[in-house]
Amino acid sequence: MRTILVLIFLGILSQGFSQQYRVADLKVQGNKKLKTSFVKKIASIKAGKVLDSTIIKDDIKLLKRLPSVAHVYFQVFPSEVENEYNVFYTIEENFTIIPSANFYTTNDNEFAYRLGLYEFNLFGQNITFGGFYQKDIYSSYALNFRAPYLFSKTLGLAINHQDLTTQEPVFFNNTTANYRYNNNSFEILGLYQLNFTNRFEFGVNYFTENYSYKSGAIDSGIPQELKVHKLLYKVIYEHNNLDYSYQYVSGFKSMLNFQYVTSRNKTLPEFLIGWNDFSYFKRLGKKGNWASRLRIGFSTNDDTPFAPFSVDNNLNVRGVGNTIDRGTGVIVLNTEYRHTLYERDWFILQGNSFIDAGTWRNPGGNLGDFSNSQNIRVYPGIGLRFMHKKIFNAIFRIDYGVGITQNATNGFVFGIGQYF
Structure with a gap:
């Protein structure tokens, strides 16, 4: 239920109120061979930036184009700091x-x-x-x-x-x-x-x-x-x-x-x-x-x-x-x-x-x-x-x-x- 509410929240962010909420951290999970540092290097979502569902959507599309990635999911959860959220990218890898x-x-x-x-x-x-x-x-x-x-x-x-x-x-x-x-x-x-x-x-x-x-x-x-x-x-x-x-x-x-x-x-x-x-x-x-x-x-x-x-x-x-x-x-x-x-x-x-x-x-x-x-x-x-x-x-x-x-x-x- 908490995740659903946050996803609804993201829809609101993309309509003009995104300046109120920021990214606490980008966390990558599910990857084994693909380096987390590489995913963070090419992702547009960064710690400290405005939380924007449009940017997340573009990141997901970019990652799915990579030969090493079969599919990608994302989740957003509140962090311990008010108005800041952790973004999770869950990766299903390809054998390459x-x-x-x-x-x-x-x-x-x-x-x-x-x-x-x-x-x-x-x-x-x-x-x-x-x-x-x-x-x-x-x-x-x-x-x-x-x-x-x-x-x-x-x-x-x-x-x-x-x-x-x-x-x-x-x-x-x-x-x-x-x-x-x-x-x-x-x-x-x-x-x-x-x-x-x-x-x-x-x-x-x-x-x-x-x-x-x-x-x-x-x-x-x-x-x-x-x-x-x-x-x-x-x-x-x-x-x-x-x-x-x-x-x-x-x-x-x-x-x-x-x-x-x-x-x-x-x-x-x-x-x-x-x-x-x-x-x-x-x-x-x-x-x-x-x-x-x-x-x-x-x-x-x-x-x-x-x-x-x-x-x-x-x-x-x-x-x-x-x-x-x-x-x-x-x-x-x-x-x-x-x-x-x-x-x-x-x-x-x-x-x-x-x-x-x-x-x-x-x-x-x-x-x-x-x-x-x-x-x-x-x-x-x-x-x-x-x-x-x-x-x-x-x-x-x-x-x-x-x-x-x-x-x-x-x-x-x-x-x-x-x-x-």
Whole structure:
């Protein structure tokens, strides 16, 4: 009864009388690996500050976004000092040392796999560190370090290295060639959290691209061997107002990614590229969740077979195939309805029905390409999600998409985590 009265009291505070009541202390409980000092560092509620239910609500939403946190509750109790209250944050932690194993076949029916291991709460500070090894005809690996709150509540750092080698199709003159593609890169990013909903990333990436011809069509204007050193300057802006409750998500998120890539090679010239993902999530009833993502992107419109935007199963259109086309502009809409079919203790079975639709601008083309029926792909489908409540991103997904536009295909797409 005492807690209920205090919660009613908090409602009054948010309506204009909050200057009368202050926070005696913030107390964190339920956490084991996650450090209490870290929670207090990123929380906006502090001892001595005005007691405000709006600030508490924002803290709860922020904490639920962390990889280490499955859920958070709060309580408010009077302290021994008049007009001062203790605020309690009760945390349900995620298990955050996550191995990954993906197995699949390539277009050449070669067996391929990726094995990885990531810790998402290193030292109890929500630092992500890990990497993966991939065998997909060729060997690849990556190492990643990300600490959003390394220096303060607003300043962090990310460092990434990858040596990725794949077999890539290159499209020109209505023909296709297969190239061995290698990208060896080192990246450093500064992370800045402006406020609860807005953050920025600024950084530079030094990388080497290496193309080697393997099979398929040949053209005198398309080199069979190509090695280029490049610098990539990156700016990311994210507006995030999502609210999480276990498998359910609600709210709006927008992420802008803008890059300038330098080059001294005319075949792979310098270019600008930018895209924005608009995401919207809405709870429907007790077990339903509507999720949508709209991506709009453009790059410098060079007439090159190495255009940056690709049409791919694992990126944008489920069922379309692996890198079936490329372009210098993209508009893609993914929308799906997710429904919890079964939930007990830690296990959740979720079903979904979706429509993925996209269109591309051809390299060197114009905006009219977006309405060209040959460039439009529409793929409805269904899928399943097998989820663990207390392990971060422990979502195994399987989707089956069926094309209903020209020259359509169909197929399964497997992965870890929600598609978007």
